[in-house]
Amino acid sequence: MTADDHEAVLPPPSATPQAAELAPALAIWLQRLHAAGLGCQGVALHAADAAWRSPFERADVAEINVAWAEARARVTRDSPVALSRVATGELLVATHLMLPSGQPGIVGALLSPPHNDRSLQLLLLSLGWLQLTLSAASLAHNQRAAELLELMGHVASHKEARGAAQDWVNRTAAWARRELPPDADLRLALFEVRHERARWWVAADVAYAETGSPAVQAATEIAQRAFVEGRELNEPEAWALPLLDQGEVVAVLVVQGEATPAAQQVLRTSAALAEPLLRHWRAAELPLPVQTWRALRRVGNRLSGPGHWAWKAGAAAAVLVLAVLLLIPVDDRVTAHTVIEGRTRQLVTAPFEGFIAEALVRPGDRVQQGQVLLRLDDRDLKLEQAKLRGDRDQAAAKLRQAMADREAASVALTSAELQGAEGQLALVEAKLARAQLVAPIAGLVISGDWVQQVGSPAELGKEMFEIASEGYRVVLHVPERDIARVRVGQPGVLRLAGQPQDGHAFELSRVTATASVQDGANGFRAEAAWVGETPPLSPGMQGVAKVVVGTSNLLTIWTRESVAWLRLKLWQYWI
Numbered sequence: 001m002t003a004d005d006h007e008a009v010l011p012p013p014s015a016t017p018q019a020a021e022l023a024p025a026l027a028i029w030l031q032r033l034h035a036a037g038l039g040c041q042g043v044a045l046h047a048a049d050a051a052w053r054s055p056f057e058r059a060d061v062a063e064i065n066v067a068w069a070e071a072r073a074r075v076t077r078d079s080p081v082a083l084s085r086v087a088t089g090e091l092l093v094a095t096h097l098m099l100p101s102g103q104p105g106i107v108g109a110l111l112s113p114p115h116n117d118r119s120l121q122l123l124l125l126s127l128g129w130l131q132l133t134l135s136a137a138s139l140a141h142n143q144r145a146a147e148l149l150e151l152m153g154h155v156a157s158h159k160e161a162r163g164a165a166q167d168w169v170n171r172t173a174a175w176a177r178r179e180l181p182p183d184a185d186l187r188l189a190l191f192e193v194r195h196e197r198a199r200w201w202v203a204a205d206v207a208y209a210e211t212g213s214p215a216v217q218a219a220t221e222i223a224q225r226a227f228v229e230g231r232e233l234n235e236p237e238a239w240a241l242p243l244l245d246q247g248e249v250v251a252v253l254v255v256q257g258e259a260t261p262a263a264q265q266v267l268r269t270s271a272a273l274a275e276p277l278l279r280h281w282r283a284a285e286l287p288l289p290v291q292t293w294r295a296l297r298r299v300g301n302r303l304s305g306p307g308h309w310a311w312k313a314g315a316a317a318a319v320l321v322l323a324v325l326l327l328i329p330v331d332d333r334v335t336a337h338t339v340i341e342g343r344t345r346q347l348v349t350a351p352f353e354g355f356i357a358e359a360l361v362r363p364g365d366r367v368q369q370g371q372v373l374l375r376l377d378d379r380d381l382k383l384e385q386a387k388l389r390g391d392r393d394q395a396a397a398k399l400r401q402a403m404a405d406r407e408a409a410s411v412a413l414t415s416a417e418l419q420g421a422e423g424q425l426a427l428v429e430a431k432l433a434r435a436q437l438v439a440p441i442a443g444l445v446i447s448g449d450w451v452q453q454v455g456s457p458a459e460l461g462k463e464m465f466e467i468a469s470e471g472y473r474v475v476l477h478v479p480e481r482d483i484a485r486v487r488v489g490q491p492g493v494l495r496l497a498g499q500p501q502d503g504h505a506f507e508l509s510r511v512t513a514t515a516s517v518q519d520g521a522n523g524f525r526a527e528a529a530w531v532g533e534t535p536p537l538s539p540g541m542q543g544v545a546k547v548v549v550g551t552s553n554l555l556t557i558w559t560r561e562s563v564a565w566l567r568l569k570l571w572q573y574w575i
Contacts, residue, residue, distance in 0.1 A: 022054055025133045029126065036122055039112030041090055045097070046072055047105035056110065058461065064110070067092050072106050081124070089427060091115045093123055100135045113423065147175065148269060155274055161282035165190065165202045168278065172270045173204035176255075179262040186263065187215070187256040191223040192279070198223035198252050215256065223252040234259075241267060243275045251275050325555035332552040334486060336476040336526070337518060338494055340541040342468025346441055348373060348448070350458040351434035354380075359450035361465075367439040373465055374450060376458060378435040381428055388425040395421045443469040446539045468539040474506055476526040476545050477516065481564055483524045485549045486511055492528065496535075496543035505531040508547060 026043050033040040042064075044056045056064045067086045071094035074082040084092040090110045097107040107130070109123055151171050158164035173188040180186060189203035200216060203209055209216050218238070226233050226240035227249045233240040239259040243251040253271050255263075302308040303315055357377040361367055395418040402410035448465035450456075458464065474494065478486050488511055493503045506528040514525040528545070 022052060022134070025130060026054055028133070029130045032129065033109070033123065033126060036126070038119055038122055040123075041110040041112055043110075044068060044108045045105055046108070047099055047103055049099075049101065049103060052099055052101070052103070052105055056108070058110075063087060064092075068094070068108055071108060075106050081120075083120075086110070089113055089423065093120065095124065095127065097127060097131060100139075114420065144269075148273065151175070151270065152273060152277075155277070161278055161285055162202065164281065165278045166207070168270070168274045169202045169204045172267065172274070175270065176259075176263040176266045179266055180258060180260060184260075185257040186259065187219075188267075189216075189219050189223075189254045189256075190275070190278075191220070191227075191252040191254060192282075193227055193250050193252070198227045201251075219254045219256060223254050226252045226254075239264065241271060243271055245276070245279075250279060322555070325558075326553050328553065329551045330554060330557070331548050332485075332550045332557055333492075333546040333548050334478065334482040336478045336482075336523070336545050336547065338474060338476050338543045338545040340472050340496075340537050340539060340543075341475050342443065342446070342472060342539040344441060344443070344469035345446075345539070346467050347463055348437050348440065348465040348467065350376070350437075350460060350462045350464055352376075352431045353460045354378075354435075354458055356450055356454050356456055356458055359454060361445050362449050362451055363445050363447055365445045367442065367445060367467065369439055369442045371439045372436050373439055373445075373448075374437040376435045376437070378432055381432050381435070385425065385428045385432065388421060388428055392418065392421040392425055437464060439465075439467055441467055441469055443467045444539065472534075472537050472539065474528040474530070474545075476508075476528060476547070477518050477523045478511075478526050478547075480515075480522045480524065481561060482549075483511070486526060486547060487549070490547050490549055491531070492545050492547035494528075494543050494545040496541050498541060499535070499543075502535070504535050506545070507531050 022045065026045065030040055030043050033043075042056045042058055043054075045052060045054045046068075047053060055061070056068060058064050064086060067084050071082040071084045071092050074084075075094050075096060080096045082094040084094070086092055090112055092108060092110055094106055094108045097105045099105045107127065111119055111123070151168070154171060155164045155168045158167060169188055169190055173186060176188070177184070177186050187204060189209075190201050191198040192201045193199070198220060200209060200211060200220060203219075211217075211220075222233055222235070222238050222240045226242045230242060230249055232242065237256065239255040241253040241255075241264075242249040243253065253267060253275075255267065259267075299311075302311040354376040356374065358375040359373075360375075361371075361373050367373065395414060399411065399414040399418050402414050444467065446466050446468050448463070450464065486508065488508050490508050492506055492508065494506055495503055508526055509529045510527040512525045512527070515522060516525060517523075
């Protein structure tokens with residue numbers, strides 16, 4: 001059993017644990033900037049280590065990324081701050097930030113107008129809080145990992161399993177008590193499961209326990225319940241944690257007294273690493289040849305002695321099945337998730353926050369390039385446009401009066417006021433120009449049914465429509481473990497989820513090096529061409545494809561994945 005069989009509380013010591021705190025830290029930093037009165041529309045972090053990268057999350061991310069890359073290039077040791085104005089009128093600020101790992105990073109922020117020196121100073125001062133937050137998360141993780149390693153070092157220094165278990169339970173209990181209030185009480189005991197019963201093994205601060213005592217009886221009862229139910233039990237004065245090995249409960253950790261969530265996390269972490277070591281240690285103390293010999297002798301007696309016809313029939317059937325698995329060749333096929341895509345796909349997003357005034361198309365409609373798909377309510381924008389025009393004209397009149405009076409201070413003030421009014425007016429007019437959403441390409445609308453939602457709000461950057469051009473392509477997600485056996489030109493059969501009764505032949509036309517993750521499994525993208533008549537398709541249809549990569553026997557096919565996994569684990573943990 002490995003530590004993977006238990007709930008993992010502490011990640012492995014690498015850059016990834018600190019990177020896990022990156023997104024929450026940036027989100028809280030953004031909230032603090034808003035609370036300070038800064039109109040920050042987004043933040044990002046870039047570093048050489050990919051674990052410390054967080055891009056801008058915007059609808060116009062492509063344009064922002066270009067400006068972000070240019071700003072990062074201008075940040076140097078002599079010029080630690082770079083400013084860049086993007087097309088939307090926002091100010092992109094990029095500056096240095098030292099990461100907890102000691103590597104330099106560059107942090108960026110998008111500030112909404114108006115821009116002034118005070119906003120920039122507040123932003124730069126807030127970087128100290130961000131750096132302290134990231135460093136604190138890294139320090140807490142390192143302290144807990146160091147304490148856990150020290151505990152395991154003490155456990156491994158013992159010569160016998162029982163002494164190691166007693167030392168572990170004592171030190172773990174002391175560690176958990178530090179997470180409790182000073183007056184809290186915590187008693188810890190470890191039970192092992194033998195012959196379908198939870199049996200007391202060791203307890204904190206107790207070398208030997210009287211099995212008939214009320215405390216031991218109560219702990220044994222809750223341990224037995226946790227074993228039978230196979231789940232954690234959290235009661236007012238007790239908490240039990242079943243420890244699993246290959247899905248079966250092999251031990252139970254019982255806490256009597258108060259167990260806060262912080263203390264429970266400590267116990268889970270310690271038990272996940274120590275319990276497998278202690279259990280296997282105790283089993284290793286038994287003579288291994290004796291155990292092996294007894295098991296083989298029992299099997300031999302059943303096969304060679306009288307009776308036990310079920311065992312003999314099972315052995316004969318196993319030999320027959322093994323012969324079939326080894327001697328009969330069959331097609332060796334690779335299974336891959338498949339999706340039908342349009343040759344070109346484009347998204348239409350909401351250019352600003354507003355309400356839907358009219359929806360003109362629905363999924364399944366064919367549209368032409370430039371065709372209006374949806375109209376957003378622009379009445380408020382028109383009112384604001386009229387107001388801003390009045391403000392602009394008023395500011396222009398003030399400027400003319402100031403110039404006529406030859407007052408330099410008034411001229412500068414009214415000139416800035418006029419520029420601000422013109423900028424706000426230009427922004428509103430730009431929004432009005434984009435109040436009608438049009439099709440960027442000719443094709444088929446495959447998502448975005450807003451006909452029944454007229455009057456509902458549309459958020460900035462929300463995906464409104466997806467349009468696929470004419471023509472389709474078959475895209476396969478080939479699992480990483482099988483990509484080495486897949487070649488261009490290999491035949492296969494596809495069954496679509498909407499047509500599972502029909503198989504459609506295809507041939508691989510392209511195998512790319514583009515990796516992606518689907519359903520938690522890493523794989524690579526491959527494309528295929530139809531063989532024969534093209535079936536009726538629609539973009540987004542999914543199915544399962546099987547690619548014939550050769551011939552082999554059934555045993556090799558069925559055990560290939562397990563053997564590959566075992567080889568990798570042996571390489572990783574043993575050889």
